Amino acid sequence: MSDPSGEMRELAKKLLENGEVDRIIGWEKGNLWYQSPPLFITRAEETDRLVFDDFAINSLVTYLLDERDSGKKTGIFVKGCDSRGLVRILQDKQIARESVYVIGLPCSGKKDPRQALSSGASESSQVPPAAKCEECLYPNPVIYDVIIGEAVEAKAKGDRFAAVKEIEAKTADEKYAYWTSQYSKCLRCLACRNVCPACNCRECAFDISKPRILAKENNLSHNMVYHLTRAFHAAGRCVECGECERVCPMGIPIMQLNKKIIKEINDLFGPYEAGVKLDETPPPLGTYQTSDPEEFM
Amino acid sequence: MSVKSSDAQEAWEPKILAFCCNWCSYAGADLAGLNRTQQPPNVRIIRVPCSGRVDPQFIMRAFQDGVDGVLVAGCHPGDCHYSTGNFFARRRFLLFQRIFDYIGIDPGRLQNRWISGAEGDKFAATVSKVTEDIRALGPNRKLRDEHE
Amino acid sequence: MQGIAKQDLNKVLETLSGGGAALLVPMEIDGVTRFARWEQGAKTALGAGNTLLPPKEALFPQNEKVFNYEMSNEEAKIVPSAAAAEETIILGIRPCDVRAIQALDNVFLTKDYVDELYKTRRRHTLLIALGCTQPAPTCFCSSVGGDPLQAEGADIMLWDLGETYGLEALSDKGKDLLKKIDKFMSKSRGKKPAAGKFSLEVDSRGIAEKLHNMFEDPIWDRWYQKCLGCGICTFICPTCHCFDMQEKHTGQWDGYRYRCWDSCMFQEYSLMAGGHNPRPTKKERLRNRFLHKLCFFQERYGMLLCTGCGRCVRECPVGMDITKFIKEVSEVSLNE
Structure with a gap:
């Protein structure tokens, strides 16, 4: 999978500059190599911090609930699993569809920071895929306004039950x-x-x-x-x-x-x-x- | 409330809680009483507006506080006073029984029956049957909130 | 230096627990490393670095009964609980966690407030610390005034010297205990080892003074957003000690009051009876936690409430990293 960070930054910058969104939620690189925690930005010059690497495992959609009454518009990055969470929140009428600009990211599986630490690995390639990604049925976002990257095929998996x-x-x-x-x-x-x-x-x-x-x-x-x-x-x-x-x-x-x-x-x-x-x-x-x-x- | 862990078990009698809907099952229980139908005294009834009102949390709380079995009784499907409450209840408890089974609690401890206001005999027979079933299962300690 | 051979460890543990004392050692139970009571045949996890759960529950359990009450003949009777006065040995506690216990001692035993339940437990507890030769990637004790190899406040200090554990008594209680395991001790050739390299380092000097003036700083706006508002960091923290008091009715006329761990990250923690909440959002709650760790506690007791054990850095699901926060604070310029 090619690194979509460049496109993500460019798009986020544009969205903030032309005032289409009030803030962007994505991921940034943490202090430690196996951390890519959530990032919140409101200024175009901060968009360079955005990344989408192996450890961008966090779903960001629950953060939308914190601002559900603010009337702010949020640009949010979603993987396949995250997008289903977003549909959940929209179906439950917790936020309005117009209050989010959804940027989809097809995802071929992420890695768990805790597993990176417990496995004693020193770089990403040594860390096994996260348990939650092993049974993924929807690697591609099911809802988005724009999508970055090529669709990923769901890997043939064993019995999910x-x-x-x-x-x-x-x-x-x-x-x-x-x-x-x-x-x-x-x-x-x-x-x-x-x-x-x-x-x-x-x-x-x-x-x-x-x-x-x-x-x-x-x-x-x-x-x-x-x-x-x-x-x-x-x-x-x-x-x-x-x-x-x-x-x-x-x-x-x-x-x-x-x-x-x-x-x-x-x-x-x-x-x-x-x-x-x-x-x-x-x-x-x-x-x-x-x-x-x-x-x- | 919680249950004392050292409670004597020798003279154990099943303790069963029944949630009865106001419009059918509770009237059924009433009719059983009016007809002087014999039934075991192990069931305590809580009247609820509708079987759809029964939250799984009520049931878990009952088990936490020491009952050995729970019966949820409501109107026959199609007869709900509120038209559809028991249809929702049916889905809910079909699923909840299976969750009980999955975590290792005998699903027989959570029973559901449709009993109309005219079915006094069915109410008494259900109470007898449920009591028998629970007696066969023995005292329940699972899910209990015990204290010393 | 005195030492015991590693192959004798089980016999030493047996001897230590022999006198009826509860011997708590790091063990892995259902996938969780924690301090648990050692019994013959149990497998220890001494070499596994810091345990996931800190040893604080030995002194300050998650639930603790404070008193029983009952009503009879229109009279209320209250029976205070007595803490279990069981002799307890905590073996394999790391220097960061020993410092954490010193922080708890400050809270529960000083400033005109003595918590009897804690005091009883503490008086019957003996600490055998194990020095850390290789810090974990999330460890940063040396950045907050700690020493990975020396645990001031412990009764006995252990070091892993390869084939043997080197040991040294730091208190009279420790010396007495060592006499019990005298027969396993031999002269060890090893010397106190050198500390390994820390991968997380930050300069925390002056952090409390600086934060004192940063209550309204915009830094909090940048930091709170990703917080989930869960209680992981507080529950696995060796120094977090906030609790709530609750009652449990065990019958119509009797019951007990207990205290249980609480978390300042919860919305309900600061909720007042009238419905007002002085810390209404995650921002105020996160600010309170960090200020308590890095400012308020220092001002009140002269030590930071963070001992650099790294558990929160390791376990926080959104990567909240207190060392990064300290670093950012040090970079803030305050124009008075």
């Missing part, structure tokens, strides 16, 4: 033991929620203190309720960007639950992919069919 099936095959007590060992690690830092494009409520249930819906005491029971509630809230709305699992410092396999939900929704209510088409019907749990499976008679 393989990990889910592995868990399904366990006995009830084995499943419970597995999930409790994972959820007991949870620090409740809420990073998975904050990074999630489907978690775009103005006020999250977990932030409400009167009445307190989730106790602040960190124990297994509350941690499980936190994760199940969040997964269920995102049911049918999760765009599989995998950011939740990537940001989790404790390595909780959050996507294994989200994927299970996607799998069951497909089986029960017909195939569905969230955040792919902007003008589609409501997500599966926001609608119904009289012909849905009947098990409660």
Whole structure:
């Protein structure tokens, strides 16, 4: 893949100069070679800092929520997975389509900074592709105003529900033991929620203190309720960007639950992919069919 | 509230919480009572406006606080007082039961039934059946918020 | 220098934990490196650098009961909790984390406020520090006044000398403990090793004085935007010590009050009862965290609240890098 940084900078500069957007969100090079954190710029002369390298893994679309009431127009770079998150936010009517100028970037997979560090690599070529990119179905943006670079072909992948099936095959007590060992690690830092494009409520249930819906005491029971509630809230709305699992410092396999939900929704209510088409019907749990499976008679 | 971890288990009786919709299932429960139909005393009822009102969080909270099983009962599909509430509920609980199964909690601990206001007998029979099922599954400790 | 052979490590650990003391060593549990109770057969992660979770939870647990309450006969009864007075040895703690405990000591034991729960735990805790010969890519202790090889405040100091661990007692408690493992000790040929090269370096001198005048500086506008507002940095920080007090009702008339870790990065942290929030956006919250680390704590206790362990640099999902921030602050010119 050729480096699109030059074109990105040029376009960003033009957009800022002619006042088409108030700010640009992209990525810049961090202090360490394996970091390409988010960058916010408002002045044309800063556009030279923009990069799009192996570590531009962060989705930037949740940042749009911070300015949802400002009336500002944002130019934003999106990869395939990020664009589905953007569709999610637009479908949920959190921002207006006119308030974003979307610059699409086809993506052949990114690398995870934490993996770069733990693998002891000293340069990008030694770092394996990020886990979340291994099962990518949409390497090309599904929504954009302009696209930079050639479309990328989705690599033929294995079964995206393989990990889910592995868990399904366990006995009830084995499943419970597995999930409790994972959820007991949870620090409740809420990073998975904050990074999630489907978690775009103005006020999250977990932030409400009167009445307190989730106790602040960190124990297994509350941690499980936190994760199940969040997964269920995102049911049918999760765009599989995998950011939740990537940001989790404790390595909780959050996507294994989200994927299970996607799998069951497909089986029960017909195939569905969230955040792919902007003008589609409501997500599966926001609608119904009289012909849905009947098990409660 | 939470559950004391040392609570005696010898004389265990299933503790079951039922969410009944105001318009059908709660009336069904009422009819079962009026008819003096025999049913086990293990079920406590919370009346809700509609089965569509039942948030999965309510169910998890019930398990956290020590119930052994939950029953959600509403109007038959097509009979919802609000036209469509139970259709949404149906999708929600079909999915939620499968999540329960996936994390290792027996899906039999979360049951759903459509019971109309005229079905007093069905209500009593459902309560008996659910109680039997939960008794067979034994006391639940999963998801419980315990304290010393 | 005295030393113990690495092959004797298990026997040494066994001896140390033998007297009924809780021996906490770095271990990998379900993919997370943290300090956990060592038991015979457990595998240590002593050589794995800094643990993901700092040892602060041994002294300041994430949840801690403060008192029980119950109502009976129209009378309220309150029973304060007593901290567990179990002898605890933390082995393999790195010098940055020892300094972090000194910071916690300042918070919980000085300035006319003594936290009894913390004090009891602290008094029964003995620290065996392990010097760092090779700093991790995210380490920067030497830039904030730390020494990777020497942990002032520890009871015993260890150094990895290849085949052996060199050791030295730094306190009387440490000397007494060394007597218990006397039979494993031999004269080691090794010398205290030299520190490896740091890849992250920054000059933090005068940062507190400078930041004191930068509350309204535009630097905050540049820094806050990418913050996610999650609590990773605060929860994995060895010095972050903010907590909330909450009650749990265990029955209709009884329950307990507990304290639990809280994070200043959360919106709810500074939310007041009437609904006003003096730190309404991520900007104010990030500013508060950085100022607390690099300015307020220095002014109150004479030390930075950052010990350069590098955990936040490593784990922040948006690459918030405090060393880069320090550097940028030093480049700001303040025209009075």
